[in-house]
Amino acid sequence: MAFNQEIKQLFAKGHESYLRNISIDCIIFGFNAGELKILLLKAKFARGWALPGGLIGREEDIDSAAHRTLEERTGLVDIYMQQFKVFGQADRATQVVNKKLWEEAGIKNDKGWLFERFITVGYYALVDFNKATPSFDGFSTEAEWFNVYELPEMIMDHASLVADALEFLRLQLNYRPVGYSLLPEKFTMPELQKLYETILGRTLDRRNFQRKILGVGILKRLKDRKVGVTPKAPYYYRFDMKKYQQALSNGMGFQL
Amino acid sequence: MAFNQEIKQLFAKGHESYLRNISIDCIIFGFNAGELKILLLKAKFARGWALPGGLIGREEDIDSAAHRTLEERTGLVDIYMQQFKVFGQADRATQVVNKKLWEEAGIKNDKGWLFERFITVGYYALVDFNKATPSFDGFSTEAEWFNVYELPEMIMDHASLVADALEFLRLQLNYRPVGYSLLPEKFTMPELQKLYETILGRTLDRRNFQRKILGVGILKRLKDRKVGVTPKAPYYYRFDMKKYQQALSNGMGFQL
Incomplete structure (x- = not known):
């Protein structure tokens, strides 16, 4: 597992470019062949699948960060995305996951900003499955649609983010058209x-x-x-x- | 204007106790004598009225932080509060307001964590006006109910937070009982x-x-x-x- 320069730089100095302690995650639903699917990325360093997610530039609107992240990680543009929940539990396992990650990579310093707790803002979107052409960036190796009822093993608390997004979507059926x-x-x-x-x-x-x-x-x-x-x-x-x-x-x- | 020890400590070392770059703000609606009111605090240092708001402890759930803040600033407990929007525009004037504040207090260092940008999570609540007995803490000098259609001058972007909360509440009338x-x-x-x-x-x-x-x-x-x-x-x-x-x-x- 090789850490490239981009990622080392993010680890050491990312807090100069990005806000600390807050991130975004995208739950992207599509519908195909009678199945409700969501788009996941195979994380390059963590084991397991992950939601497309990212950080917020210090001079970037949070909504713009969500769109940029989605485009960087999946190639999807011009998607209507909606904030649906802030995940701010004290025990979100970000630190633990990051620590394990960097330890495996032989990085000893655990005082870095990426080891700190992150509150994440969940965005969800409903997209045309046929128009999406998943691509990905340096932090992931695969992008794939999964049946929301047959999800693979996911990193951190991402499975519960998906569950909450699905619950939100179901409630929305009662008062919004889909x-x-x-x-x-x-x-x-x-x-x-x-x-x-x-x-x-x-x-x-x-x-x-x-x-x-x-x-x-x-x-x-x-x-x-x-x-x-x-x-x-x-x-x-x-x-x-x-x-x-x-x-x-x-x-x-x-x-x- | 005197800065007490508590506030100097917050300025210097608060980031050891609280998350950076993220805060919460509470829009508390009450109904009395045919008027829709919201609860505001007279900020001790900034000029103008402010929403009850605060920071999130490093080991504290964000929802708990919202309840703690509300109790500290107003004395209100056991209120059902709901996240309604994350305010993450790049140009939120937090830094500008904080900078002015500390400059007035004769503090020169503008590299402190409180000068950084803050994304705030808006929580709203509907409370029994008669049961609320506003009190306040060291950061405010008055707590008062205002008619939502006759608001006083407010700090930062708090007036637009109130406007968004009211719009959210109006939409909710279409699909939730109030x-x-x-x-x-x-x-x-x-x-x-x-x-x-x-x-x-x-x-x-x-x-x-x-x-x-x-x-x-x-x-x-x-x-x-x-x-x-x-x-x-x-x-x-x-x-x-x-x-x-x-x-x-x-x-x-x-x-x-």
């Missing part, structure tokens, strides 16, 4: 239901789902149907983007 | 409507409001009426706490 950027431009009612079921991790009643989701008024039924899949070819729908955006801004269901 | 802890145990429909109107900053149609809020199913109508206020004495209501809690957990209106 689907745009997770589904193709036109989709059938069964496909939309499958998306909701996959996020919720349970099956839904078909008629009840259709009634409720149509009641939100964000869907437009198209003239054509998807043929050859089921005996009764289902209609295609697309989102009415004006109403979709209104529902995003104002929430769904309860408007005073 | 009222418990802001209203007395029993209240009339006009009183509940007034709370919503005050938060939203606009009037609502009486019949529409009543129909929608009753539709959520979290209210229980009592047998007694409030007499002597209006010709038609309005019924009292109270929250059905079981259903209120369910609505808090699951959101309102759209349940799959």
Whole structure:
């Protein structure tokens, strides 16, 4: 395991360029072939998979840091990212993990700024699986989509960050529309239901789902149907983007 | 303006006890006499009013730090506080404000950790105005409730933190119940409507409001009426706490 100059520099002097004690982590959801996936990186030095994450430049907005990190680690740009939670437990294992890491690399000094505790701000995003072309930087060796229900071993507390992001996403289903950027431009009612079921991790009643989701008024039924899949070819729908955006801004269901 | 030992110590060695570059700020809403109020402190050294805010101990959960800060600065305990936004703009004026502060106190060294940029995590809470007995610590000289629509001059970007908290609270009205802890145990429909109107900053149609809020199913109508206020004495209501809690957990209106 070789530590290159970039990483040694970060260890020794990174605190001159980056804020201390605070970082960001990105939970990037995609939907493909009936599976809810998240994007993970194989960390170069730590053992196991990691969320795309990074530090905040001393003169950089935290939101910009999240976008820069995501682009550096995955090649993804122009993604709408939303802060969903600050992970600030005292026992977050950052120090322990970092210490182990540097010890393995033969670095003895454990007073460095990267050994200190980091509070991390979780950002989540829903992206079009087909448009994402994962790439990665010097801190990771692989980028891969994983089924959120079949995750590999992850570093630190990243598994619990994913669990919290999924819980947040599930709650959001109750008051915000999802689907745009997770589904193709036109989709059938069964496909939309499958998306909701996959996020919720349970099956839904078909008629009840259709009634409720149509009641939100964000869907437009198209003239054509998807043929050859089921005996009764289902209609295609697309989102009415004006109403979709209104529902995003104002929430769904309860408007005073 | 005298700097006591406690504050000199914080300036010189606080980074040994607290995390750097990250702080918390509390937006505490109360409702009284038809006004939505927030609790502010008169900062001892900066000019102007400030949100109750503080630092995070190196071995302290961030949520605990928020509660400790609130208690230290206001005497309020056992308050449900919720993170609502991380304020991480690069140009947050912390450094500038701190620098001015210490210069006025005759401290020349501007390399101290408190001159660095701070990202702050905003917490908000809705409290029973009548139960709050504001007190304060060595960093402030007064604690006072202000009408959120008639705020005094505030330090740094605190006015915009309040504006964002209010916007967050307004959005929450669309999918979460409010009222418990802001209203007395029993209240009339006009009183509940007034709370919503005050938060939203606009009037609502009486019949529409009543129909929608009753539709959520979290209210229980009592047998007694409030007499002597209006010709038609309005019924009292109270929250059905079981259903209120369910609505808090699951959101309102759209349940799959």
